[in-house]
Amino acid sequence: MSTAWAGGADAIAERMEKMTELFVAEIRKAIYTGESASHCEECGEPIPEARRAAIPCKYCLPCQTSLERAGN
Ligand SMILES: [Zn+2]
Numbered sequence: 503m504s505t506a507w508a509g510g511a512d513a514i515a516e517r518m519e520k521m522t523e524l525f526v527a528e529i530r531k532a533i534y535t536g537e538s539a540s541h542c543e544e545c546g547e548p549i550p551e552a553r554r555a556a557i558p559c560k561y562c563l564p565c566q567t568s569l570e571r572a573g574n
Contacts, residue, residue: 544569 538554541547544565553559561569 538558539549539560540554542549542562542565543560545562547562547565549559549562553563559566
C-alpha cells in the first residue's frame with residue numbers, strides 16, 4: 503500500500519473539484535450577463551437591476567408570474 507499514491511490521488515481530486523467550481527462560476531457569469539434583458543420582452547417595462555442580478559430573466563416580475571401561470 504502506498505501512502506504517496508493515496509495522497510497524490512487526493513490532491514488531484516481536490517484540484518479537479520476547485521477547477522469545476524471555477525468552471526461553474528464562469529458559466530453562471532456568462533449566463534447572467536448574456537441572458538438578462540434590461541427591459542421586459544413582454545411589456546417593455548425596465549427590469550429592476552436587483553432582479554436581473556439575482557437570476558437571468560427576460561421579463562419583469564408581473565409578466566414572469568403570469569407567463570409561469572400560463573404554463574410557459
Ligand atoms: Zn413585463
